[in-house]
Amino acid sequence: MFVLRFWWPLAILSCSSALIEIPADYLTAIRQDRADEDAAGDYNYDHQGADWTGTCDTGQRQSPIDLIFSDSTLSSIPRIRFNNYNQSLRTPLVLTNNGHTANMVLPLTRGGQRPYINGGLLPGDFEVQSVHFHWGSRSSKGSEHAINFVRYDVEMHIVHKNRRYESMGEATQQPDGLAVLGVMFRAVPRSRPNSQLYGLNKIFNQVPRIVEYNSNVTISGQLNVGQLLGDVVTGEFYTYNGSLTTPDCAESVTWTVFSDILDFPERQIAKLWTLKDSRSRPLINNYRDIQDTNGRPVYYRALQKL
Ligand SMILES: *[C@@H]1O[C@H](CO)[C@@H](O)[C@H](O)[C@H]1NC(C)=O
Ligand SMILES: *[C@@H]1O[C@H](CO)[C@@H](O)[C@H](O)[C@H]1NC(C)=O
Ligand SMILES: *[C@@H]1O[C@H](CO)[C@@H](O)[C@H](O)[C@H]1NC(C)=O
Ligand SMILES: [Zn+2]
Numbered sequence: 001m002f003v004l005r006f007w008w009p010l011a012i013l014s015c016s017s018a019l020i021e022i023p024a025d026y027l028t029a030i031r032q033d034r035a036d037e038d039a040a041g042d043y044n045y046d047h048q049g050a051d052w053t054g055t056c057d058t059g060q061r062q063s064p065i066d067l068i069f070s071d072s073t074l075s076s077i078p079r080i081r082f083n084n085y086n087q088s089l090r091t092p093l094v095l096t097n098n099g100h101t102a103n104m105v106l107p108l109t110r111g112g113q114r115p116y117i118n119g120g121l122l123p124g125d126f127e128v129q130s131v132h133f134h135w136g137s138r139s140s141k142g143s144e145h146a147i148n149f150v151r152y153d154v155e156m157h158i159v160h161k162n163r164r165y166e167s168m169g170e171a172t173q174q175p176d177g178l179a180v181l182g183v184m185f186r187a188v189p190r191s192r193p194n195s196q197l198y199g200l201n202k203i204f205n206q207v208p209r210i211v212e213y214n215s216n217v218t219i220s221g222q223l224n225v226g227q228l229l230g231d232v233v234t235g236e237f238y239t240y241n242g243s244l245t246t247p248d249c250a251e252s253v254t255w256t257v258f259s260d261i262l263d264f265p266e267r268q269i270a271k272l273w274t275l276k277d278s279r280s281r282p283l284i285n286n287y288r289d290i291q292d293t294n295g296r297p298v299y300y301r302a303l304q305k306l
Contacts, residue, residue: 020092020218022092022094022218023090023107025107025108026090026094026105026107026108029105029107030094030096030105032167032168033103033105033129033130033168034096034098036168036169036172037098037100037103040246040247040248041247042278043100043246043247044277044279045100045285045286045287045288048285048287048288048289049245049288049289050289052247052249054247054248054249055243055248055249055250055251056247056248056249059243059249059251060251060294061241061242061243061251061294061296062242062243062249062251062291062292063144063145063242063243063244063245063253063255063288063291064143064144064145064146064242064245064287064288064290064291065145065240065242065290065291065292065293065296065298066145066146066147066148066149066290067145067146067147067148067238067240067257067259067298068148068149068298069147069148069300071298072238072297072298072299072300073297073298073299073300074299074300074302075299075300075301076301077120077121077239077299077301078119078120079119079120079234079235079301080117080118080119080120080122080181080234080237080256081117081118081119082115082117082225082226082229082234083115083116083117083118083125084109084113084114084115084116084225085115085117085224085225085226085229086224086226087109087110087111087113087115087224088109088110088222088223088224089106089107089108089109089110089222089223089224089225090107090108090109090110091107091219091220091221091222091223092218092219092220093106093107093203093218093219093220093223094216094217094218094219095203095206095207095210095216095217095218095219096210096214096215096216097210097211097212097213097214097215097216097275097276097283098213098214099213099214099277099278099283100246100277100283100286101132101133101134101283101286102132102133102207102210102272102275103130103131103132104130104131104132104203104219105129105130106128106129106130106131106225109224114127114128115127115128115224115225116128116160116163117160117179117181120237120239120254120256120301121239121254121256121299122179122254122256123162123176123254124162124163124164124176125162125163126160126161126162126163126178126179127160127161127162127163128158128159128160128225129159129160129161129168130158130159131156131157131158131159131228132156132157132159133154133155133156133157133272134154134155134157134245134286134287135153135154135155135269135272135273135284135285135286135287136151136153136154136273136284136285136287137273137282137284137285138270138273140284140285141153142154142155142284142285142286142287143155143184143185143287144182144245144287144288145182145184145238145255145257146290147184147238147257147259152184152185152186152261153184153185153186153187153264153269154184154185154187154264154269154272155182155183155184155185155287156182156183156185156228157180157181157182157245158180158181158183158225158228159178159180160178160179160180160181161177161178161179162174162176162177162178162179164176165177171252172244172250172252173250173252174252175241175251175252176252176254177250177252177253178244178252178253178254179253179254179255179256180253180254180255180256181229181256181257181258182255182256182257182258183228183229183230183232183257183258183262184257184258184261184262185261185262185263185264185269186261186262186263186264187264187265187266187269188263188264188265188266189266190265194230194231196230196231197230197231197264197265198227199223199224199226199227199228199230200227200228200230200264200268201265201268202219202221202223203219204268204269204271205268206219207268207271207272207274207275208271208274210275211274211275211276212276213276213277213278213280214278230262230264231262232258232260232261232262233258233260233303234258234260235301235303236258236259236260236300236301236302236303237256237257237258237259237300237301238255238256238257238259238298238299238300239254239255239256239257239298239299239300239301240254240255240293240296240297240298240299241253241254241255241296242254242255242291242296245287245288246288259300
């Protein structure tokens with residue numbers, strides 16, 4: 001009897017906590033990401049960023065921009081190389097509504113590695129940090145960049161930090177501190193089952209659980225960073241020097257935006273439109289206006305020699 005009375009509660013406790021246990025280093029990364037986000041102060045998308053101040057207002061290499069094929073420099077740029085993108089990440093993953101987007105800080109791989117990219121026009125090795133999305137509403141499209149004057153339904157940003165710098169805070173203050181991959185989504189009414197979308201579907205399936213500001217959900221099961229890219233063709237992209245698209249709009253980003261568009265089910269994208277911001281208003285149209293290029297070169301890498 002003695003054993004039973006104590007054994008049962010202990011077994012249940014350790015069992016349920018094992019299910020939701022978040023490794024300490026991942027928790028620290030999530031909290032740091034949130035602190036960095038909060039440091040930017042209060043902002044919203046009521047005017048698509050036109051009322052943001054500081055570098056957002058005065059900067060000369062701001063993002064997003066219109067990526068125009070006929071204005072870009074075609075050059076033989078290496079492919080982006082994806083390192084450890086096919087390695088399973090540690091579990092669980094935590095998806096958060098931070099009031100501005102659905103954001104997921106990415107943990108290390110099960111082998112303890114940090115997936116990273118290089119190649120393209122990237123000035124070094126850039127380690128993956130987080131992924132988030134920009135979207136419109138039922139009646140508007142919400143990508144940040146436009147390609148040949150076309151805005152798409154959703155733009156996904158996979159944020160990377162130059163290995164040279166210790167922290168995101170430090171990297172954000174350097175012209176070569178960050179590299180962001182941009183992927184455009186096109187909402188399609190009904191799509192054939194596509195196993196390449198497994199990872200993204202897994203994430204979007206949990207979006208209804210982060211409707212409220214500050215809420216989070218854990219995503220369990222195997223996932224790797226490569227799965228975020230779905231079946232997008234990564235050999236063709238625009239690349240240019242720009243900024244963060246949210247305050248403080250730091251001019252620290254080498255942008256790589258793929259010109260191939262990912263077809264994604266509209267019923268999944270519609271889940272984003274249900275999120276709420278810190279004022280309990282619909283979190284929709286969380287994209288910034290197109291910025292002036294100010295004569296910056298935009299390079300284009302083609303799949304085949306043009
Ligand atoms: C990941 O990619 C590397 C390099 O292409 C390959 O050697 C390795 O076998 C792949 N691993 C998995 C788990 O697919
Ligand atoms: C997720 O939300 C719960 C409930 O508000 C909170 O206690 C927990 O700290 C959050 N977890 C993370 C990783 O932010
Ligand atoms: C970004 O700026 C640096 C320094 O001016 C330059 O060397 C590099 O080529 C630029 N990269 C792109 C993609 O424009
Ligand atoms: Zn973004």
